Amino acid sequence: MDISQLQITFLGGGNMCEAMVRGFINNGGIDPKKITVSTPSKRTENTYKELKVNHVVGDNKSSVKGADIIIYCVKPYMVKPVSEEINSIVSEKGNPLVISVMAGVTIDTLSSVLNGYGRCARVMPNTPSLVGAGACGYALSPKCADTDGELVEKLLSSIGVVKKVAENLIDSVTGVSGSGPAYVYMFIEALGDAGVVNGLDRATSRALAAQTVFGAAKMVLENPDVHIAQLRNNVESPAGTTVSGTSTLEKEGLRACVIKAVTAATDKAKELGKSN
Ligand SMILES: NC(=O)C1=CN([C@@H]2O[C@H](COP(=O)(O)OP(=O)(O)OC[C@H]3O[C@@H](n4cnc5c(N)ncnc54)[C@H](O)[C@@H]3O)[C@@H](O)[C@H]2O)C=CC1
Numbered sequence: 098m099d100i101s102q103l104q105i106t107f108l109g110g111g112n113m114c115e116a117m118v119r120g121f122i123n124n125g126g127i128d129p130k131k132i133t134v135s136t137p138s139k140r141t142e143n144t145y146k147e148l149k150v151n152h153v154v155g156d157n158k159s160s161v162k163g164a165d166i167i168i169y170c171v172k173p174y175m176v177k178p179v180s181e182e183i184n185s186i187v188s189e190k191g192n193p194l195v196i197s198v199m200a201g202v203t204i205d206t207l208s209s210v211l212n213g214y215g216r217c218a219r220v221m222p223n224t225p226s227l228v229g230a231g232a233c234g235y236a237l238s239p240k241c242a243d244t245d246g247e248l249v250e251k252l253l254s255s256i257g258v259v260k261k262v263a264e265n266l267i268d269s270v271t272g273v274s275g276s277g278p279a280y281v282y283m284f285i286e287a288l289g290d291a292g293v294v295n296g297l298d299r300a301t302s303r304a305l306a307a308q309t310v311f312g313a314a315k316m317v318l319e320n321p322d323v324h325i326a327q328l329r330n331n332v333e334s335p336a337g338t339t340v341s342g343t344s345t346l347e348k349e350g351l352r353a354c355v356i357k358a359v360t361a362a363t364d365k366a367k368e369l370g371k372s373n
Pocket residue numbers: 108109110111112113114135136137138141157169170171172173175179198199200221222223224275276
């Protein structure tokens with residue numbers, strides 16, 4: 098399957114769209130001329146002009162004509178009005194694969210606002226897709242063919258790691274990796290601030306903090322058979338500096354706090370889904 102030949106239309110040109118578009122062009126080898134971004138205003142025109150993709154303003158319907166793949170990148174509450182604009186085109190014989198990245202919006206909801214259209218996938222990407230380091234979960238409508246799964250995997254693996262999950266777990270993917278970059282940015286910010294508190298200059302501390310998170314993540318990914326606690330123990334010399342730090346994090350409730358945060362985000366995704 099040659100993804101470089103596909104016509105892809107994004108509905109909504111905000112942060113997540115831009116991350117995917119840049120990822121597809123820079124890491125997926127997709128020709129910008131095959132990509133169309135449809136937005137309600139000219140606010141993002143310069144961004145997409147610079148990327149040399151087609152930019153349609155205020156006309157979702159014409160933007161999806163001839164598309165092989167339509168990607169909903171609008172806010173969850175926009176699913177119905179946007180679908181009303183495009184559903185006459187979607188159900189014509191063009192037969193595009195419709196992908197939603199909207200938090201909480203179920204495949205049933207998407208299919209029903211598209212008058213029962215079946216070729217739908219629910220995807221939860223994240224913004225590091227922009228640098229080809231995304232983490233993405235997806236689920237397919239039972240009406241999709243096996244080749245649709247292959248297509249989704251091929252397309253999304255060009256911008257990061259892709260995991261297929263049961264649809265009822267997409268909200269959990271949202272809590273962990275969809276929202277996850279924001280938690281990690283907070284951690285890097287805090288680590289950098291802590292370096293400044295302890296005398297490092299801001300730029301040095303930021304660079305050391307970010308590289309430490311990157312390096313630790315690389316160690317976890319490249320050693321799948323080693324328990325993460327073992328990797329941590331390898332840093333914790335007996336009566337050394339690290340164990341003073343990690344026991345403080347434990348005492349202050351880092352682990353419980355992260356679990357609460359992910360559960361709050363997962364619950365919020367479920368709530369967004371119910372309001373559609
Ligand atoms: N930002 C993120 O990290 C992630 C976002 N998502 C999902 O992606 C979707 C978009 O989120 P963001 O990009 O963060 O929001 P955003 O607010 O940056 O982008 C939404 C875009 O939709 C456009 N829009 C509004 N009405 C429209 C219409 N009628 N037709 C076409 N476009 C319209 C807006 O102009 C805006 O550019 C949401 O459903 C969100 O749940 C999913 C994963 C991660």
